[in-house]
Amino acid sequence: MHYSRAFTLIELMVTLAVLAVVISLAAPSFSNMLQENRLSALTNDLQGALQLARSEAVKRRANITICRSNADQDKCENGTNWAGGWLMMAGNEVLKIWDPVQGVVVTGPNTGIIFRSNGMASAQNWTVTHSACSGQQKRTLSVSATGSTTLTKGSC
Numbered sequence: 001m002h003y004s005r006a007f008t009l010i011e012l013m014v015t016l017a018v019l020a021v022v023i024s025l026a027a028p029s030f031s032n033m034l035q036e037n038r039l040s041a042l043t044n045d046l047q048g049a050l051q052l053a054r055s056e057a058v059k060r061r062a063n064i065t066i067c068r069s070n071a072d073q074d075k076c077e078n079g080t081n082w083a084g085g086w087l088m089m090a091g092n093e094v095l096k097i098w099d100p101v102q103g104v105v106v107t108g109p110n111t112g113i114i115f116r117s118n119g120m121a122s123a124q125n126w127t128v129t130h131s132a133c134s135g136q137q138k139r140t141l142s143v144s145a146t147g148s149t150t151l152t153k154g155s156c
Contacts, residue, residue, distance in 0.1 A: 035130045035137060042104055043128045043139040046086075047149050049098060050113070053088050054147045056095065057115035065089045067112030073097050082106040082126065105129045119147040129156060 007015075049066055057064040067076035069087045074094060076087060083106045088096040108126040115121045126141040133156035142150045 032135070035132075039104065039128055039130055039137055039139055042101055042106070043141060043151060045098065046082075046106070046126060046128065047141055047151060049086065049088060049096070050141070050143060050149050052096070053113075054115045054119050054121070056088070056090070057117055058119045060090060061117045062090055063117065064095070064115045065112055066115075068108065069097065076112060078110050080107050080110050082108040086112075103131050105131055105133075113143060115147055120145060121147045 053064045053066045065076065066086060066088055068079050068082050069075075069085045070077040071084070073085060073087065075092075076089065083101050083104060085100040086098045086108075087094055106126065106128050109124045113121050113124045121143055123145050124143045128139040128141070130137050136153055136155055138154045138156050140152045140154060142152070144150070
């Protein structure tokens, strides 16, 4: 008698059907995880920019500004939509540029923030959310008068 060790077409079709159901259940949560990671990375980037500006202000003994950048990314521009990128400036000199971001809403102070030579700054807040925000996808980044930053996570 001859025994076959291969899969039948019916077994293969049932396996593919089960796999399709499992993938359709996992895909939405995977998308949510990608959004969460993107928001965390962007918020950490903004927090790093603020800490770098404070450090530069103390090191240079001069005022350092973090502000929303204009379309050419060569000077500051007033406005609360920071998704177009931001700059770190010492006087009229651009020290560092952060690129625009897509699919994320970044709201910050209208005129930016100035870190003084002693590391102090005016208290400001930024919010970072996904354009299709759901659940706990809102991040709030606060700068205290002493220049330290605090990150909190909240619901949309």
